[in-house]
Amino acid sequence: MKVIRMYMNNRLRNFNYVIGCEQSRQAIALDPLDGVAVIQAAEAEGWEIKLIINTHEHHDHIEGNPAVQAATGAPIWASEHAVGKIPNVARGLVANEVIELGSMRFKVLPTPGHTPVHVCLLTLSEPVPILFSGDTLFNACAGNCFNGGDVDQMFDTFERQLAPLPDETILYPGHDYMKTNLDFALTWEPGNKTTQFWQEQISEHQPDEMPYMTLGQERLYNPFLRLQSPELLQKIKDKGEDASNKRAMFKALRHSRDHW
Numbered sequence: 001m002k003v004i005r006m007y008m009n010n011r012l013r014n015f016n017y018v019i020g021c022e023q024s025r026q027a028i029a030l031d032p033l034d035g036v037a038v039i040q041a042a043e044a045e046g047w048e049i050k051l052i053i054n055t056h057e058h059h060d061h062i063e064g065n066p067a068v069q070a071a072t073g074a075p076i077w078a079s080e081h082a083v084g085k086i087p088n089v090a091r092g093l094v095a096n097e098v099i100e101l102g103s104m105r106f107k108v109l110p111t112p113g114h115t116p117v118h119v120c121l122l123t124l125s126e127p128v129p130i131l132f133s134g135d136t137l138f139n140a141c142a143g144n145c146f147n148g149g150d151v152d153q154m155f156d157t158f159e160r161q162l163a164p165l166p167d168e169t170i171l172y173p174g175h176d177y178m179k180t181n182l183d184f185a186l187t188w189e190p191g192n193k194t195t196q197f198w199q200e201q202i203s204e205h206q207p208d209e210m211p212y213m214t215l216g217q218e219r220l221y222n223p224f225l226r227l228q229s230p231e232l233l234q235k236i237k238d239k240g241e242d243a244s245n246k247r248a249m250f251k252a253l254r255h256s257r258d259h260w
């Protein structure tokens with residue numbers, strides 16, 4: 001399997017992914033925004049796009065569907081709950097079902113929160129698991145819950161679906177927000193040396209050069225994965241927010257982030 005990550009250079013800073021099986025040369029277009037760019041990327045690899053998959057219904061994750069479908073005939077798959085919300089979904093994906101294409105296998109994780117229909121894809125076929133997290137988990141942040149989302153559902157998703165994943169899992173998020181998210185993380189844990197380190201490391205990086213982080217690394221600086229941190233707990237209390245349990249802390253973090 002090979003993954004092409006494409007930065008869309010738009011205001012929302014989307015990443016598009018083309019995920020190809022190098023043996024069968026079959027590929028998946030994940031959350032296409034610029035359909036033409038996605039088609040060209042697949043052609044450059046000699047891949048045939050066989051599937052279009054959308055993590056959720058927001059326009060910046062589906063806008064390229066028609067162009068990719070017109071050029072390739074690939075069907076659109078998304079959560080069973082996205083049928084009717086995303087045009088022309090041919091198959092509604094069920095929680096925990098396994099998608100196979102060529103030698104690639106992905107588990108469908110139900111991850112409501114950013115929107116009720118959101119799914120993430122977790123590879124089962126790779127030596128090290130890869131998580132395509134859409135707008136659920138970003139580098140150093142969680143997705144927002146103010147455009148049809150629900151922060152309680154997001155917390156449950158983090159507890160049930162993300163917490164069990166192993167540290168070596170590599171994160172492929174739907175947007176490049178790492179720089180501003182690290183700034184955000186530092187407002188909550190100013191003394192976190194790992195956050196400081198990565199902020200320094202990527203300060204000169206262009207979006208295309210952003211590192212691929214593991215969940216183990218995220219767990220060292222992403223405040224939404226660090227609800228056990230004493231510094232974070234104290235900071236939430238200092239701001240007069242409810243820090244009596246992890247759900248309350250998660251909500252305080254999410255409410256403090258007015259965008260992304």
Ligand SMILES: [Zn+2]
Binds near residue numbers: 056061114
């Ligand atoms: Zn979204």
